[in-house]
Amino acid sequence: MQNLNLYQSETAADAGRPSASLMLLGALLLLALILFDGGWSYWRMGQLQAAAGQAQQAAAQAEGELAQGRQNFREPQPDPRLPGQLAELEAANRQLQQLAEHLQALLRERSAGFRAPLDALAERHVAGLWLSAIRLEQGGSQLLLEGASQSPELLPDYLNSLGRSSAFAGRQFARFDLDRDERGVLHFRLASQAGSEEGTR
Structure with missing residues (x-):
């Protein structure tokens, strides 16, 4: 168990208040990070769209070959090789369909973006507590928050x-993680991931 000393004097808390220029610089860095991540997500979305289209075309072609194979199948004079070929085509078609569904799910995830979590963070601003870093990955399922507080x-x-x-x-x-600097300002670091259970730990 980690013991934390949450006591701080008023003078130490006042000294830990960030300057306006430092807060502006932090905001600009955060905006640049969001713009960079948005550009990368847009480029990745294009790749996923192209891959999903190719997978769907391959699945449609496999479906056509499967239908053609079924048409060629004749019960009175069965070809002993045809059932194996049909099984292979069906297995390949299932794999292509699964790949197309997976790529479509990734595309929907990327299309959703990070607006909801960023809006939620902006709406819940607390005076005396500020964030110095926000990191969202894997469509927002992975979240890292770093910041500081004047009052524990x-x-x-x-x-x-x-x-x-x-x-x-x-x-x-x-x-x-919690840490207090020499000025008495409490620094924190939170890392989380989306889960099926509610709450935090």
């Missing part, structure tokens, strides 16, 4: 507020 009691309220948001419902926090 603000952090539990902030986490409870996030837990009430639909964008973070069912999310589990697998990592929670």
